[in-house]
Amino acid sequence: MKKKLKDIRPGQGFCSGPGGLGVEAFARWYRQAELDAWESIDFKAVAAIAKVLETAEKNGKTVFLMGNGGSAATASHLAVDFCKTAWCPGKKPMRAVALTDNAAFLTAIGNDLGYDKLFVRQLENLLSPGDVLFMISGSGNSPNLLEAARFAKKRRAKVVAMVGFSGGKLKKAADVALHVASDQYGVVEDLHMAVGSILAFYMNQRA
Structure with missing residues (x-):
């Protein structure tokens, strides 16, 4: 029987760990949590x-990656992988940019306009029809990602999302969503990174 996952606010620490275990037992529990989460992955969504x-x-076209906290780090990492690992000689390189990397622009937007505008303000300068927004979120409910998704629709750009927990509003807002059905932030972030690596390596290994 599948566990019902709660819809959470961004940053809400709904981590129902076992507690009281030694390191080895905890590591085994965490490994099992990851294996269980892998069973929830829809590989048709990965293909999409x-x-x-x-x-x-x-x-x-350009792929713009974004996320908050640990998902921001994943966005930065995958932007490099999509530009470098995904490319091989003789093939057209992908254009990928992480909107999490310009500290000066990010802090200017956050300070002057508010955190909800963090990504949409950058996209006002950069986004063109046919571009892709690649959003990474544990909760799927981050206001700055949801606002960027709405803006993308107006610009006729595609929205891809990797989410966790219940999937949140972003799961429904995206054109394609990859859902990691887990209530553990670490597990969700680990699998998001793994799926990103799968995508980059696949792009490199295509016939």
């Missing part, structure tokens, strides 16, 4: 995301 990335690559 790959198709969106391949289309953007073929048409010379």
Whole structure:
């Protein structure tokens, strides 16, 4: 029987760990939590995301990655992987940019306009029709991501999302969503990174 996952606010620490275990037992519990989460992955969604990335690559469009906290780090990491690991000689490189990396622009927006505008204000400068927003979120309810998703629709851009917990509002707002059904932030973030690595390595290994 599948565990019912709660819809959470961004940063809400709904981590129902076992508590009171020694290190080895806790490590085994965590490993099992990851294995259980892998069983929730819809690999058709992984394939659908790959198709969106391949289309953007073929048409010379840009993939903009974004997230908050640990998901911001994943966005930065995957932007590098999509530009470098996904490319091999003789193939057209992907254009990928992490909107989490310009500290000066981020703090200017946050200070002057508010945190909810963190990504949409950058996209007002950068986003073109056919581009891709690649959003990474544990809760799926981050206001700055949801606002960016709404803006993307107006600009006729695609929205891809990797989410956890219940999937939140972002799961419904995205054109393609990869849902990690776990209530553990660490597990969700680990699998988001793993799926990103799968996508980058697949892009490199295509026939």
